[in-house]
Amino acid sequence: xxxxxxxxxxxxxxxxxxxxxxxxxxxxxxxxxxxxxxxxxxxxxxxxxxxxxxxxxxxxxxxxxxxxxxxxxxxxxxxxxxxxxxxxxxxxxxxxxxxxxxxxxxxxxxxxxxxxxxxxxxxxxxxxxxxxxxxxxxxxxxxxxxxxxxxxxxxxxxxxxxxxxxxxxxxxxxxxxxxxxxxxxxxxxxxxxxxxxxxxxxxxxxxxxxxxxxxxxxxxxxxxxxxxxxxxxxxxxxxxxxxxxxxxxxxxxxxxxxxxxxxxxxxxxxxxxxxxxxxxxxxxxxxxxxxxxxxxxxxxxxxxxxxxxxxxxxxxxxxxxxxxxxxxxxxxxxxxxxxxxxxxxxxxxxxxxxxxxxxxxxxxxxxx
Numbered sequence: 001x002x003x004x005x006x007x008x009x010x011x012x013x014x015x016x017x018x019x020x021x022x023x024x025x026x027x028x029x030x031x032x033x034x035x036x037x038x039x040x041x042x043x044x045x046x047x048x049x050x051x052x053x054x055x056x057x058x059x060x061x062x063x064x065x066x067x068x069x070x071x072x073x074x075x076x077x078x079x080x081x082x083x084x085x086x087x088x089x090x091x092x093x094x095x096x097x098x099x100x101x102x103x104x105x106x107x108x109x110x111x112x113x114x115x116x117x118x119x120x121x122x123x124x125x126x127x128x129x130x131x132x133x134x135x136x137x138x139x140x141x142x143x144x145x146x147x148x149x150x151x152x153x154x155x156x157x158x159x160x161x162x163x164x165x166x167x168x169x170x171x172x173x174x175x176x177x178x179x180x181x182x183x184x185x186x187x188x189x190x191x192x193x194x195x196x197x198x199x200x201x202x203x204x205x206x207x208x209x210x211x212x213x214x215x216x217x218x219x220x221x222x223x224x225x226x227x228x229x230x231x232x233x234x235x236x237x238x239x240x241x242x243x244x245x246x247x248x249x250x251x252x253x254x255x256x257x258x259x260x261x262x263x264x265x266x267x268x269x270x271x272x273x274x275x276x277x278x279x280x281x282x283x284x285x286x287x288x289x290x291x292x293x294x295x296x297x298x299x300x301x302x303x304x305x306x307x308x309x310x311x312x313x314x315x316x317x318x319x320x321x322x323x324x325x326x327x328x329x330x331x332x333x334x335x336x337x338x339x340x341x342x343x344x345x346x347x348x349x350x351x352x353x354x355x356x357x358x359x360x361x362x363x364x365x366x367x368x
Contacts, residue, residue: 092236
């Protein structure tokens with residue numbers, strides 16, 4: 001019965017043709033120009049954080065941070081805030097403050113044709129010391145919850161788990177959460193994923209475009225979970241891990257070897273930037289390109305140098321596409337974005353033991 005209710009709601013959404021998934025449409029008084037004269041770098045920094053944390057005006061926060069680039073992590077924050085205008089899944093995490101996420105889901109559920117109340121109702125500490133926030137949705141006398149795992153001070157979380165005993169209550173939050181996590185401009189793909197998962201009742205899983213979505217039905221509660229796939233979880237783990245330290249090498253031959261490796265590494269990055277130009281020339285908005293992952297491999301059989309890039313970029317209609325590219329000796333090969341597994345033969349070189357991982361952030365800095 002619960003399965004039928006979910007599918008019925010999804011069917012109605014398709015008939016209604018609701019397409020728009022938006023960020024919170026909160027109206028505030030017009031803010032002043034970015035006049036930071038007389039303000040210290042710390043004052044500018046704190047004001048920028050207030051715009052981000054309190055009113056979710058990331059464009060204004062980025063504008064302020066650009067005036068103090070180099071101070072603390074202002075440049076990194078400005079880069080992220082600018083990306084967040086079109087994409088909230090960054091580095092294996094979802095960037096919404098819990099209250100912001102509740103508001104965003106409520107507004108998008110309304111755009112889908114339903115009136116839900118949504119508010120953060122609980123905060124608790126998990127066994128590993130991380131924070132779990134709970135958003136409660138209500139509609140008439142029915143309720144559903146969305147648990148946000150590993151909530152951090154930077155306004156991000158690692159996983160969203162939506163659960164309820166009512167199939168009709170589950171469909172709307174799951175649809176809105178899935179589409180916005182994917183940065184989709186419509187609910188078409190989210191609808192297809194949910195239908196596929198529900199058809200696999202009592203358990204189903206779907207991994208694509210960096211996300212793993214699962215459905216579980218234990219006979220009482222039905223749960224949709226949205227989280228990064230294993231590859232993107234590793235991005236989050238790597239970013240959170242403390243830098244490793246090594247003993248200083250005093251042996252002259254070791255020092256020479258280290259110097260040679262650094263030169264080779266720099267040379268490889270320079271080659272990678274040259275190959276990236278092929279992608280920049282192809283995409284609609286080069287300034288909006290984000291490199292999610294980069295690797296280098298060699299096809300010894302054909303003597304080819306292969307640079308592989310997993311990129312997100314703005315398409316012709318303002319949405320976000322994500323594609324794997326391979327650049328080989330001045331020729332660009334790209335995966336069909338409509339088929340996440342792709343048919344590009346060079347995909348076989350991803351994650352090979354002898355492939356070289358390239359720092360995506362470093363490459364982003366080099367192409368600016």
